[in-house]
Structures are given as C-alpha cells and as structure tokens.
Amino acid sequence: MKSKIILMVLGLLLVLCVYSFSQVPQLINYQGKLTKSTGAPLDTTVQMIFSIYADSNGTILNWTETQAAVKVDKGIFNVLLGSVTPISSAVFNGSVRYLGVKVGGDPEITPRKPMVSVPYAYRAGSIQTNCHDCDSIFVNVAGPDSVYSSSGTAFLGKASGSSSSSMVGVRGYSDNTSTGNAYGGTFGTSSNGTGLHYGVSALASGSSSVFGGLFNVGSAGTGVHYGSYASSYASSSNPSYGVYGFGSNYSTGSVYGGYFETTSDGTGSHYGLSASAASTSPDSATNGVYGYGSNSSSGYVAGGEFITSPFGSGSHAGAVGFGYSSSAPYSTVGLEGLGINTSYGTAYGGEFFANAYSGTGYGIYSSVTGSGYAAYFNGNMTATGTKSAAVKMNSGEYRHLYCQESPENWFEDFGEGQLVNGKSLITLDPLFTQTVNTNITYHVFLTPGGDCNGLYVVNKTPTSFEVRELRAGNSSLTFSYRVVAKRKGYENLRLAKMVGPTPEEVQAEQAKQQAEMKNQSAKMEEERLKQEQERKQLSEQQVKAGQEMK
Numbered sequence: 055m056k057s058k059i060i061l062m063v064l065g066l067l068l069v070l071c072v073y074s075f076s077q078v079p080q081l082i083n084y085q086g087k088l089t090k091s092t093g094a095p096l097d098t099t100v101q102m103i104f105s106i107y108a109d110s111n112g113t114i115l116n117w118t119e120t121q122a123a124v125k126v127d128k129g130i131f132n133v134l135l136g137s138v139t140p141i142s143s144a145v146f147n148g149s150v151r152y153l154g155v156k157v158g159g160d161p162e163i164t165p166r167k168p169m170v171s172v173p174y175a176y177r178a179g180s181i182q183t184n185c186h187d188c189d190s191i192f193v194n195v196a197g198p199d200s201v202y203s204s205s206g207t208a209f210l211g212k213a214s215g216s217s218s219s220s221m222v223g224v225r226g227y228s229d230n231t232s233t234g235n236a237y238g239g240t241f242g243t244s245s246n247g248t249g250l251h252y253g254v255s256a257l258a259s260g261s262s263s264v265f266g267g268l269f270n271v272g273s274a275g276t277g278v279h280y281g282s283y284a285s286s287y288a289s290s291s292n293p294s295y296g297v298y299g300f301g302s303n304y305s306t307g308s309v310y311g312g313y314f315e316t317t318s319d320g321t322g323s324h325y326g327l328s329a330s331a332a333s334t335s336p337d338s339a340t341n342g343v344y345g346y347g348s349n350s351s352s353g354y355v356a357g358g359e360f361i362t363s364p365f366g367s368g369s370h371a372g373a374v375g376f377g378y379s380s381s382a383p384y385s386t387v388g389l390e391g392l393g394i395n396t397s398y399g400t401a402y403g404g405e406f407f408a409n410a411y412s413g414t415g416y417g418i419y420s421s422v423t424g425s426g427y428a429a430y431f432n433g434n435m436t437a438t439g440t441k442s443a444a445v446k447m448n449s450g451e452y453r454h455l456y457c458q459e460s461p462e463n464w465f466e467d468f469g470e471g472q473l474v475n476g477k478s479l480i481t482l483d484p485l486f487t488q489t490v491n492t493n494i495t496y497h498v499f500l501t502p503g504g505d506c507n508g509l510y511v512v513n514k515t516p517t518s519f520e521v522r523e524l525r526a527g528n529s530s531l532t533f534s535y536r537v538v539a540k541r542k543g544y545e546n547l548r549l550a551k552m553v554g555p556t557p558e559e560v561q562a563e564q565a566k567q568q569a570e571m572k573n574q575s576a577k578m579e580e581e582r583l584k585q586e587q588e589r590k591q592l593s594e595q596q597v598k599a600g601q602e603m604k
Contacts (some may be wrong), residue, residue: 081134087130088100098126099125103118104156106141110165112154117142117145121133149293151165152168227272228271236272241283246289251294252286259304284297285569313580314326327343345358373389451551463541465489466536470503471534472531473521473532494545498535501534504531508525521533
C-alpha cells in the first residue's frame with residue numbers, strides 16, 4: 055500500500071496540574087492526513103510505527119513504538135505518541151529531533167519531520183510549581199481547530215509596547231480565490247447558561263485613533279465576504295449581543311462604539327450598516343437598529359445620526375425607514391420619532407429642514423397610496439408660511455389656492471333652499487352641528503337666486519333657522535346660504551398667543567444645529583481619511599502577513 059502523510063500537526067497535550075515532573079503526562083498529540091499515492095484520502099484501520107531520531111537520516115534512534123490499530127477517517131488520524139511506550143524526558147535534550155512514520159508494510163515515510171518548540175514543553179516538568187488554577191493556565195490542543203479551556207480564557211492575544219508601527223493583539227486573515235465563503239474571523243456563543251452572551255465584545259481606549267475592533271478580508275474570490283460576522287444564541291433572561299462595541303476616549307478625539315463604512319467600488323448595493331431584528335415575543339420591542347445618546351454636559355446629543363456625502367447624482371437619503379406588517383390592529387410606522395424634555399427646553403417628536411441651493415426644498419415630503427392621509431396631526435398645527443392646495447390648470451401647470459385665516463376658530467357649511475310664499479325653514483346638517491356650538495351665536499349669509507325684495511333670517515335655533523323675504527314678500531325662488539359657527543371646545547379662542555420658541559428662535563436653533571452637523575461631518579471626514587490611511591497601512595501589513603502565512 056503506497057501512502058503518504060500530509061498536513062502534520064504537533065501539539066503537547068497538557069491536561070493535569072503540575073506539582074512535579076513525574077506528574078506531567080508523557081504524551082504528544084499527533085495528527086496527520088493519510089492518503090493514497092493518487093492523493094485520495096483513506097478510510098481504514100492500519101498499523102503505524104512511530105520513531106524519534108536524533109538526525110534526519112534516521113540513523114540514531116531515540117524512541118519508537120508500534121500502534122497496532124490506528125483508525126483513519128477520511129484520511130485524518132489522531133494518535134497519542136507515548137501511549138504504548140512512554141517517552142523519556144531525556145529524548146529532548148535541547149537538540150532537534152526528527153519524527154519517522156511507517157504505515158503497515160510500506161517503507162518509513164521521508165523526509166522525516168523535525169520536532170521543535172512544543173514537544174520541548176517537556177522541560178517544564180523540571181520546574182517545581184504549585185498549580186491551583188490549572189484549567190485557566192494551560193490550553194488543551196486537540197486538533198487544528200480546537201483550542202479550548204474548561205474555564206477562564208481559552209485564548210488570549212495581547213500586544214503591548216511603545217512601537218511607532220501597528221500593534222495587533224489578535225489578527226485573523228482569510229483569502230479564498232474560489233466561490234467559498236471567506237471569514238477574517240467568525241465568533242459565536244452557545245445558548246447555555248444565564249449570563250450575558252457576547253458574540254464579540256470589543257473595548258478600545260486611547261488619545262488618538264482608537265478601534266474597538268478592525269477586521270478585513272481580501273477582495274479575491276466570488277463567495278460571500280465578511281469583514282466581521284458575529285452571532286449570539288441564548289435561552290436566558292439576560293441580553294444576547296451578536297456584536298457589542300464600546301469606545302472611550304478621554305482626550306479630544308472622536309469616539310465610536312462602532313464604525314461601519316463601505317468603499318465606492320462595484321455596482322451593487324452598498325450598506326454602511328444593515329441591521330435586522332426578528333421576534334415572536336408579544337411583550338417586548340423588536341428593533342432593527344437601536345440608538346442611544348447620552349451627554350451630561352451641554353453638547354449636542356443624537357440617539358442616531360445619519361449623513362450622506364454630497365457627491366453623486368442619484369437620490370440621497372440621510373435616513374430611510376420602512377415599516378412592513380400584517381398585524382392588526384396595530385399601526386405600521388415607517389419612521390417614528392418621540393421627543394421628551396423633562397426640563398424647560400423645547401421637545402420635538404421630529405424635526406426636519408431642507409436647504410436647496412438651486413432646486414426646490416421640502417422640509418417634509420409626504421405621500422400616501424390608497425386611502426388614508428398624506429399627513430395627519432393630532433393636536434394644534436402652526437405654520438409661519440402659507441397653507442395652500444396645488445391645483446392643476448388646463449395648461450398642465452399647478453397653481454396655489456390658499457386657505458382662509460381667521461382670528462377665531464370657525465367651521466362653515468353651505469347649502470341651498472327654496473322660498474314658498476316668501477318663507478323657507480332650513481334644518482342644519484346634524485353631523486355639522488356635532489362639530490360646532492350652535493347654542494351660541496352663529497352667522498348665516500344669504501344669496502337670492504332671483505329678483506326679490508331681499509332676504510333675512512329669523513327664528514335661529516341650535517338645529518334650524520328660517521329665511522323670509524323682505525317687506526312681507528311672497529316670492530317662490532331658490533337661494534343659497536353659508537353658515538359659520540364656532541368650533542366646539544374653541545369658542546373663546548381669539549388671536550391666541552403662540553407658545554414655544556418663535557420662528558426666529560427656531561431658525562437660530564436650526565442654524566446652530568446645521569453648523570454643528572457640518573462641523574461634525576467635517577470631523578468625521580477628517581477622521582475617515584485618517585482611518586483610511588491607517589487601514590491602508592494595516593492592509594499592506596495584512597497582505598504581508600498573509601503571504602508569510604502561506
């Protein structure tokens with residue numbers, strides 16, 4: 055049987071606390087891939103002879119053992135060297151040792167593999183150490199993808215120093231030039247336990263550019279590429295975070311709990327951040343994105359801030375909200391804003407302003423498909439400009455028709471009547487009387503539909519009024535009328551004083567916010583360019599590291 059071994063992995067298996075050298079397990083975990091000479095992986099059970107030599111030619115034998123039945127599954131086998139014949143610590147005296155492997159009746163495979171570093175952890179047996187927390191000190195290596203610990207931290211990467219170049223605690227790199235997925239790093243938690251679950255928890259602190267985490271993947275290949283992919287599963291009453299980011303900067307630099315950016319390359323959709331949330335719980339909210347801002351000083355606070363660059367000729371949306379639902383009787387809201395101020399300042403449920411340099415500006419543009427309202431306001435509405443309807447003319451252009459304004463709150467109704475022998479009783483529309491107060495004075499304006507002595511009103515009641523012809527006339531003609539009455543609940547309202555900030559104060563506040571946003575945008579752009587330069591340098595280092603890994 056012609057065979058060969060590839061992808062050999064050596065690791066020292068440390069599983070017990072170290073009190074003295076005699077208690078250190080004399081075992082070496084060895085894994086390899088066994089294939090036919092054609093490269094096809096084997097599925098079999100074979101005898102294997104393992105030997106350790108002092109030279110690569112295999113002339114000086116230090117140790118050997120035969121394992122009679124080694125199981126090979128899809129080409130992969132895993133054995134513990136020393137499980138048949140113990141390996142003496144004298145085998146590793148500081149010189150390089152070479153491992154020989156013989157499969158069945160085949161000759162020993164060459165070249166023999168040098169054994170370095172990890173096996174020499176045997177020398178740790180000469181150190182007398184009292185170990186009270188061995189599980190958090192030693193790492194169990196049980197294969198190429200299994201670094202684990204029964205408690206504490208399975209793996210900790212730390213970089214510390216004062217170097218002018220980048221320092222990386224942990225670096226993940228993936229490059230797939232085929233159609234498979236490529237992950238620079240993937241993190242997940244199990245659903246076990248009742249504590250907090252974090253797919254990734256990143257903390258950054260500094261006085262210059264600070265990154266809680268930075269993840270890059272190569273651009274090669276057509277499969278899915280994730281700069282960072284994190285998932286979290288829990289069956290606990292405590293929160294579960296796929297990604298949790300926290301940034302702290304005690305100096306003057308910007309702080310980002312998370313920062314997401316895309317390049318302009320490619321023709322597909324670009325998302326700086328895409329978030330979705332799914333829930334079947336009737337008692338809690340489901341938020342695709344949840345933003346919270348807190349500033350205990352006098353600075354501007356935004357729970358979320360979305361800005362687009364001015365470049366490009368397509369539509370630009372600072373924020374887009376879509377609400378989809380098949381739920382009844384609850385509402386579906388595309389975008390919802392709530393403003394609460396427990397002090398004396400103004401609170402806005404939503405604030406919108408536009409600045410169009412050459413085109414038309416819309417502070418709010420609203421439309422509705424089907425029945426409903428393009429705008430619905432529950433409460434008072436104030437406008438400093440005009441209120442008008444856009445009406446299409448025969449020429450195809452639209453012209454404005456303006457609303458009437460009055461110092462008092464009036465509702466009005468219109469109708470027609472018929473005189474019979476100079477008299478007519480008009481009954482007010484019952485629905486109209488539900489909206490107005492006709493128990494107090496209301497007004498009726500008459501227009502006759504023909505020649506007569508004139509018309510006047512008598513016997514006004516909350517539900518009707520009588521129209522008569524002047525000078526006891528007995529004409530029988532039509533007439534039109536207009537009834538104007540006070541809106542219920544607003545009978546005493548006249549030229550009410552506007553509360554809250556004046557239009558000038560609102561404009562000043564908006565100008566201040568615009569200036570702050572412009573300044574913030576400039577800072578963000580400056581920071582972005584700086585980060586872009588740092589990412590470029592880091593990318594070059596990663597490419598170099600990737601080449602070194604290969």
